Amino acid sequence: MRKILVILLLMLASASVGRADAWNKTYTGLLAKYVTPQGVRYAAWHDDAADRAELAIVVAAIAKEKPEGSRDEKLAFYVNAYNANILNQVLENYPIKSVRDIAALYGVFTQQRITVAGEKMSFNHLEKDIIHGFNEPRIHFALNCASASCPPLRPKAYTGGDLNAEFDQQTTAFLNNDPHGVKTTDDGKKADASKIFDWNAGDFQAAGGVAGFINKYRKPPLAPDARISYMSYDWSLNEAR
Numbered sequence: 001m002r003k004i005l006v007i008l009l010l011m012l013a014s015a016s017v018g019r020a021d022a023w024n025k026t027y028t029g030l031l032a033k034y035v036t037p038q039g040v041r042y043a044a045w046h047d048d049a050a051d052r053a054e055l056a057i058v059v060a061a062i063a064k065e066k067p068e069g070s071r072d073e074k075l076a077f078y079v080n081a082y083n084a085n086i087l088n089q090v091l092e093n094y095p096i097k098s099v100r101d102i103a104a105l106y107g108v109f110t111q112q113r114i115t116v117a118g119e120k121m122s123f124n125h126l127e128k129d130i131i132h133g134f135n136e137p138r139i140h141f142a143l144n145c146a147s148a149s150c151p152p153l154r155p156k157a158y159t160g161g162d163l164n165a166e167f168d169q170q171t172t173a174f175l176n177n178d179p180h181g182v183k184t185t186d187d188g189k190k191a192d193a194s195k196i197f198d199w200n201a202g203d204f205q206a207a208g209g210v211a212g213f214i215n216k217y218r219k220p221p222l223a224p225d226a227r228i229s230y231m232s233y234d235w236s237l238n239e240a241r
Helices: 002-034 042-047 049-064 071-091 122-132 138-140 160-177 193-197 203-208 211-218
Strands: 112-117 118-122 183-184 190-193 225-230
Touching: 002 042, 002 049, 002 071, 042 071, 049 071, 049 112, 071 112, 071 122, 071 160, 112 122, 118 122, 122 138, 138 160, 138 203, 160 183, 160 211, 190 193, 190 211, 193 203, 193 211, 193 225, 203 211
Parallel strands: 190 225
Antiparallel strands: 112 118, 183 190
16 A cells, blocks of 8 residues: 555656646747847747747646745746746737836736736745745846846746756856946946846845955956946836847
8 A cells, every 4th residue: 555655656746747847848948939138029929829828828837836846946946937927927918118017006016916836926925025035146137027127038947957057147147248237447446237236235245245246256356445336227128129
């Protein structure tokens, strides 16, 4: 009897992994097709009813799945959940000029518009209460709010096994190559940084503050006495033209 129970549990675990693998592969395929270095090809995606339906299936799977496994596997699930649901919200309301057009007064973020792991929630709850709870400052460069000033969307789903490297890649790219990341004077004594650092300054304290965190990933680093100001945030849609 015990042997039969073990076999059944293994079968259930295998089925659960299979479902997760299925939506991850579908999601990665969609990202590879529509995400570019210049933004997301929303118009083309919206015009393809089959691919819009595929994303809806991904979102439905995320709504039902219970994240299990390691810390990184759970965190990868929640980051993918955020990004996939934002994409789905944009496509359901397209054409729009900004994600904020979906609901007034930042309602797209504050209203309970999505379901993740069986729980109805808002994007703010998912980000600030769940994802921030992992105490990982690099999540700010992995989450994408469908806006021009957001760190670019990664054209692949995040994976638990490679999450550390994936987060490092996203953070390094944003802080070195993106005009919305960090801009400095030639001597590195003055920097204009993403508003993300201003909004979430406390998340970077353990890394030596905003300047300390930036200098872990940016080359050349900021000067020790650099004065940091923050850019205005561009909420226009991150659409590839």
